[in-house]
Amino acid sequence: MRAHDFTIARTVGEALSRSGDGSAYLAGGTTLVDLMKLDVMTPQRVVDINRLPMRGVHRDRRGLHIGALERMSDIAGYPLVKAGYPVIAEALLASASGQLRNMASIGGNLLQRSRCGYFRDTATPCNKREPGTGCSALNGENRMHAILGTSNSCVSTHPSDLAVALVALDAAVQLRDRSGVRTVRLADFYRLPGTTPHLEHDLRPGELVTGVMVPRLDWARRSTYLKIRDRTSYEFALTSAAVAVNLSGRTIRDVRLAVGGVGTRPWRLPAVEDALRNRPLRQDVVEAAAARAVADARPLAHNRFKVSLVQRTIVRAVMSLKG
Amino acid sequence: MSQQSPLGKPVNRVDGRLKVTGAAGYASDHHPDRLAHGYLVLSTVGRGSIRSMDTAAAQRSAGVLAVYTPLNPLKLFNQGGGLFGPNWVPLQDTEVRHHGQIVGLVVAETFEQARDAAALVRVAYDARTPVASFEDNIPNAAVPEPFFFGPAIQDYLADGVASIDDALAAAEVTVSGSYRQPIKLHNPMEPHSTVAVWRDGHVTVYSGTQAPVGHVQDIARCVGVDQARVRVVSPYVGGGFGNKAMTWGHTLLTVAAARALDRPVSTVLTREQMFTVTGHRSAVAQTVALGATRDGVLIAVKHDAYSSASTSGAMFPWGPHTTTLPLYRSENIHIGQRAVTLDIPTSTIMRAPNEEPGAFAIESAMDELAARLRMDPVELRMKNGTTVVPGNGHPWSSKHLDECYRVGARRFGWSRRNPVPGKVTSPDREWLIGMGMATAIYPAARFPSQVKIRLQADGTAGVSTAGADLGTGLWTVLAQLGADALGIPMDRIRPDIGDSALPNNTGAVSSASTAGAASALRLAAESVKRALIQLAVENPRSPFHGMNPQDVRYADGALTAAARRVSFGDLLEATGSAAVEATEGVGFGGDRQGFEFASFGAHFCEVRVNRWTGETRVSRFTTVVDAGKIINPKTARSQIIGGVIFGIGQALSEGIQVEPATGRFANANFAEYLVPVNADVPPMDVQFVQHPDTAFNSEGVRGIGELGTVGAAAAIANAVYNATGRRIRDLPITPDKLL
Numbered sequence A: 001m002r003a004h005d006f007t008i009a010r011t012v013g014e015a016l017s018r019s020g021d022g023s024a025y026l027a028g029g030t031t032l033v034d035l036m037k038l039d040v041m042t043p044q045r046v047v048d049i050n051r052l053p054m055r056g057v058h059r060d061r062r063g064l065h066i067g068a069l070e071r072m073s074d075i076a077g078y079p080l081v082k083a084g085y086p087v088i089a090e091a092l093l094a095s096a097s098g099q100l101r102n103m104a105s106i107g108g109n110l111l112q113r114s115r116c117g118y119f120r121d122t123a124t125p126c127n128k129r130e131p132g133t134g135c136s137a138l139n140g141e142n143r144m145h146a147i148l149g150t151s152n153s154c155v156s157t158h159p160s161d162l163a164v165a166l167v168a169l170d171a172a173v174q175l176r177d178r179s180g181v182r183t184v185r186l187a188d189f190y191r192l193p194g195t196t197p198h199l200e201h202d203l204r205p206g207e208l209v210t211g212v213m214v215p216r217l218d219w220a221r222r223s224t225y226l227k228i229r230d231r232t233s234y235e236f237a238l239t240s241a242a243v244a245v246n247l248s249g250r251t252i253r254d255v256r257l258a259v260g261g262v263g264t265r266p267w268r269l270p271a272v273e274d275a276l277r278n279r280p281l282r283q284d285v286v287e288a289a290a291a292r293a294v295a296d297a298r299p300l301a302h303n304r305f306k307v308s309l310v311q312r313t314i315v316r317a318v319m320s321l322k323g
Numbered sequence B: 001m002s003q004q005s006p007l008g009k010p011v012n013r014v015d016g017r018l019k020v021t022g023a024a025g026y027a028s029d030h031h032p033d034r035l036a037h038g039y040l041v042l043s044t045v046g047r048g049s050i051r052s053m054d055t056a057a058a059q060r061s062a063g064v065l066a067v068y069t070p071l072n073p074l075k076l077f078n079q080g081g082g083l084f085g086p087n088w089v090p091l092q093d094t095e096v097r098h099h100g101q102i103v104g105l106v107v108a109e110t111f112e113q114a115r116d117a118a119a120l121v122r123v124a125y126d127a128r129t130p131v132a133s134f135e136d137n138i139p140n141a142a143v144p145e146p147f148f149f150g151p152a153i154q155d156y157l158a159d160g161v162a163s164i165d166d167a168l169a170a171a172e173v174t175v176s177g178s179y180r181q182p183i184k185l186h187n188p189m190e191p192h193s194t195v196a197v198w199r200d201g202h203v204t205v206y207s208g209t210q211a212p213v214g215h216v217q218d219i220a221r222c223v224g225v226d227q228a229r230v231r232v233v234s235p236y237v238g239g240g241f242g243n244k245a246m247t248w249g250h251t252l253l254t255v256a257a258a259r260a261l262d263r264p265v266s267t268v269l270t271r272e273q274m275f276t277v278t279g280h281r282s283a284v285a286q287t288v289a290l291g292a293t294r295d296g297v298l299i300a301v302k303h304d305a306y307s308s309a310s311t312s313g314a315m316f317p318w319g320p321h322t323t324t325l326p327l328y329r330s331e332n333i334h335i336g337q338r339a340v341t342l343d344i345p346t347s348t349i350m351r352a353p354n355e356e357p358g359a360f361a362i363e364s365a366m367d368e369l370a371a372r373l374r375m376d377p378v379e380l381r382m383k384n385g386t387t388v389v390p391g392n393g394h395p396w397s398s399k400h401l402d403e404c405y406r407v408g409a410r411r412f413g414w415s416r417r418n419p420v421p422g423k424v425t426s427p428d429r430e431w432l433i434g435m436g437m438a439t440a441i442y443p444a445a446r447f448p449s450q451v452k453i454r455l456q457a458d459g460t461a462g463v464s465t466a467g468a469d470l471g472t473g474l475w476t477v478l479a480q481l482g483a484d485a486l487g488i489p490m491d492r493i494r495p496d497i498g499d500s501a502l503p504n505n506t507g508a509v510s511s512a513s514t515a516g517a518a519s520a521l522r523l524a525a526e527s528v529k530r531a532l533i534q535l536a537v538e539n540p541r542s543p544f545h546g547m548n549p550q551d552v553r554y555a556d557g558a559l560t561a562a563a564r565r566v567s568f569g570d571l572l573e574a575t576g577s578a579a580v581e582a583t584e585g586v587g588f589g590g591d592r593q594g595f596e597f598a599s600f601g602a603h604f605c606e607v608r609v610n611r612w613t614g615e616t617r618v619s620r621f622t623t624v625v626d627a628g629k630i631i632n633p634k635t636a637r638s639q640i641i642g643g644v645i646f647g648i649g650q651a652l653s654e655g656i657q658v659e660p661a662t663g664r665f666a667n668a669n670f671a672e673y674l675v676p677v678n679a680d681v682p683p684m685d686v687q688f689v690q691h692p693d694t695a696f697n698s699e700g701v702r703g704i705g706e707l708g709t710v711g712a713a714a715a716i717a718n719a720v721y722n723a724t725g726r727r728i729r730d731l732p733i734t735p736d737k738l739l
C-alpha cells in the first residue's frame, strides 16, 4: 500500500471539498482497501464518508429510496425490500459472505472493481488498470469472463449481483458533486469497455453516489435472483439472472430481465423481455425467448459454456416464478 | 478404587479452550524485543535469469533495514533437501525456475514497511519461455528412480501371461478410462511463518511445523550452523496437510537474516505467496483399465499415473498407482508411475499423496465396471477383496473392510439406490439425485518416536515428545494415553509437544503420530513405574525402603505393598525428589513381522445435480472406518470429516489453472481458488468399526488423518454418474461439465 492522506468527512460539503482527481471515498472499504493493498488502486487521498447522512430505506409514490451507505446485509433484511423486491434481497444474500455484507455499502457495491485476476496482479498487462498495456485475459485464463459487450481491449464482467437486480428494475443512482445533483439510470451509468476499459462509469472525479432509487413496480413482488456458481456460497457468478414477472393467469403481462456473469456491465435483455411479453409462461416459450439473450455473444477460449448456461439460467429463473 | 480410563472416550481437546480464546501462541504470535519483519519478493516470470535488480527505492523506504537478493544474498548451503522439501535454496543464483519464486527478502522495522518497500523492488529479467503445460508434456514423461514404493513400474502376471495387455484382451468384460486432476493447494488456515531469535550463537526458531526435529536438521544444514545450536518451538500449528512437514525458503532466509542483522526477524507469508512458495499437490493424469469375468471377478488391473514435478527439484512425485496394488485381488496387475517435469513451483506431499489421486482413478473405474456388469458396486468390491498383498503375499494384520461396506450401506440406506442412472429426482423435478460409494485405504505407518514420562512431586505427570498437533489431536491423545497408562485423571497429565528439545519424534506425517506416540508412551510408562519402585525401595526416607522391588506394585498413581499405599506425589515429596522420569522409543514399522498394515474405510454419498444448470451439491455423506482402536472418537471424527471435506473440494471446486505460456498460477488467491465453504458440506455420518490391531502395536491403533480423504471424490463422482448418467473423469466437476 502506498502512503496517502486520510481524512474523515463529517458533512457532504466537507467530503466534496476534499475530493477530486486522485482521491477516493472510503465506505466499507472491502474493494478499496483490498485493491490498495494489491497496489491496484493508488489514491493519494482517502476520504472516509461513513459519517455522512446517506442512510435509510424508505418508500414513497415514486418508489424505493436507499441511502448509499446502507450496508448490504441491512438492505437485504428490510421488510420493504424483502416483500416488495425479493430480487434485490436475494441478489444481496447471494453476494460475498456475511462478514463482507455487514461491511459493504450499496454505493460501494455498485462501484466495485473487476474481479479479473489480471486486473488484480500488477505484474501482468491489463488495459483496465494501465491503459494501453494490453488485455491478458483475451488469450489467457478467461473462464469467468464476459461473452457480451466485450471488446478486444477488455473482456471483464461486471461483478456486482445487486447491479443486475437494479438494472432489471430500472433503478437510478443519485449523484452529487460541487456543481449540484443529478440522477442517472443505472443502465446508462455503466459504460461498455470499448477502447477505454479503465472508464467504467459516468462518475465525475470527486462526485458522490448519495443514493439509489428503485421505481415503483408493484408486481416486482413476484421476482427472483438466480445465481449459478462453482460453489454453494461465497463465490461470484458464472451466470445469474434477475427476473420479475407480472402474471395474469398463465400469461406474462410484463417482465423485467437482466443477467450477470456474462456481460461487461449488468446486462438487461429487452429482446428476451419482448419475446416473453403477452406469452404463456411455459418452458418452450421461455426457452425460445432465452435464445435471444446470446444472439451477440462472443465466447472466449474457456467460457463457451456460458452461452448455454446463461440461457438455462434464464429459463430456470423465469420458470421458478410460475408459482 | 480403579481410575476410569479416558481411553476411547470422546473427550474434549485439552488445548481447545486456549485455541478458541486466542491464548494459544502460534509462531507469529511471538514478538521478542527489537523484532524486525521480513517480506518476500517473488518472481514475475516463469523461467529465465535475473539481469539486474533495482533496490534503491526499497532501501530508501521508511524503516528498511536490508534488502537481500541474489545479487546481495544471504549465504545458504544447498546440500540436498530433506526427504520431502525442495532441494533448492533461495537467492543463491540468479536463475528463475518458476513463476512466484523467491527473489528477495526485504527486512524492515514493521510488517507494513517491509511489504511496501518490497513493492518498490524492480527486477529486470532475461525471460525465457517456461515449459509449463502439463497436458502438452505428458508425452515427455520420464520413469522416475525407485523410491519408497519400489520400482515405478511393476507387473504381477499369472503364469503364462506375457503382458497386462494380453490379460486385458483375454477378459470377458473390460472398461478403461482416463482421469485427470489439476494441481491443488494445502491452504492451511495458519500461514507459514517463522520468527528467528539468536542469542550467543544459538537460534530459537518459532515456526509452525509438523516436524520440529526435521526442521532443526534442515535449518542447521542450510544456514550452516551446528544442529545443537538450533531449537525449533512449535507447540501449536494451524493446519499443515503436509506442507509444514518440510522447510521452505522463507524460514531459511529469516534465520539467516536474523543472524546477519543481529536482531530477531519474523516473516509471515501472505496467502497469495503460499501458493508458490510452500508446495502443492501435483497435477495427475491417470489411465485405468480393468478386465473381469462376466460375474465380476477381476482378472486384469492396469493403472498408470503421470504426475507433474518441478525443475526446482525436490521429491519424487508420489505414486497414485500404488493405491491400486493392495486394494483388490487380481491375477494380473500392472501399476506404473511417470513424472512430467515442468517449470512450476515445487510439489510436495499433501494429505494422502498417493491415495487421494489414486483412489479417484481406481474407484471411479470400479464403478464403471460395476455399471458395465450391472452389478452392485459394493458387491463387486466385496467379491474382489484381498486377504494378502500382491507381490509380497503378506496378509493384512487386521482388515474389516467388508464390515465397513455392510455397516455403511445400512446406515446410509444404500439399498434404496436405483442402479439405473438419471431416474431419481427431487419432488419438484429440478434436481437429479444420485448415490455413489467408494473404498478408502491408507497404509498404516509408524516412525521413530520417543516419549518421556516424568512423574512429579505435585502429583502431576509430564508426557512429552517432539511431535506436532496440527489440529490432529496429539495434545489430547497424549493426555488420554498418559492418564490410562499411569492410572491417574487426565487433568494431572501435562502433555508437552512441538519443541525439538523434547524427546525425538519424526513428526506428524503419514498419519503415524498416534501409533508412534502410543507405543512409546506405553513403554515409557512401564519404565517410569520401575524407576519409581526402584526409588521407593532404595531411598531411606521412603516408606517402602528396604523392600523387595517385586513386592511393590504400581496402580492408579500409587505404590502399594504390605497394605501400605502411597501416591507417587507423596512418595516423591517424602523422599525429597522433584521427579522420576523415563524415556522410551519405538522405531519404524509394526510390532509383528510378516504382516501388511493399513486402515480401510467405505464412503457412501448422495448428490443432487441441477437438471438445468449443472451444479452438484453433496447432500449426505456416510463414512465407515476400520482404523483399529480409536483413542478419541471426537477428534477422530473431526479428522474423518476434514478428510471428506478435502474430498469435496477435490471433486467439485479446487484446482490451479496454470497458464501454459507463462507458468503463472492464474488463481493463486482465496477468492479464485475455491475451497469448500460451510454451505458445501452436508450432514456427515462417521462410524468406526473398532478392531484393535495389536499386531501393529500394543495399543492396537492405526492412523486416520489422511484416510478420510481417500476415495471421497470418487464416491461423489460415482454419485454424479448415478444421478445423471454422465461420467466426469476430469476434476473438478464444475457446472459447465454437466450441461
Ligand SMILES: Cc1cc2nc3c(=O)[nH]c(=O)nc-3n(C[C@H](O)[C@H](O)[C@H](O)COP(=O)(O)OP(=O)(O)OC[C@H]3O[C@@H](n4cnc5c(N)ncnc54)[C@H](O)[C@@H]3O)c2cc1C
Pocket: A024, A025, A026, A027, A028, A029, A030, A031, A032, A033, A034, A049, A068, A069, A094, A095, A096, A097, A100, A103, A104, A105, A106, A107, A108, A109, A110, A111, A112, A159, A160, A161, A162, A207, A208, A209, A210, A234, A235, A236, A237, B671
Ligand atoms: C472476497 C469477496 C467476495 C465478494 N463477492 C461478491 C459477490 O459474490 N457479489 C457481489 O456483488 N459482490 C461481491 N464482493 C464485492 C463486494 O460486494 C464489494 O466489495 C462491496 O460491495 C463494496 O462496498 P464497500 O462499501 O466496501 O466499498 P468501498 O471499498 O468502500 O468502495 C468501493 C469503491 O467505490 C467508491 N465509493 C464507495 N462509496 C462511494 C460513494 N458513496 N460515492 C462515490 N464513490 C464511492 C470507493 O472510492 C471505491 O472506489 C465481494 C468482495 C470480496 C472481497
Ligand code: SF4
Pocket: A114, A116, A117, A118, A119, A125, A126, A127, A128, A129, A134, A135, A136, A137, A138, A153, A154, A155, A156, A197
Ligand atoms: S479483461 Fe479487462 S480487466 Fe481483465 S486483463 Fe483484460 S483489460 Fe484487464
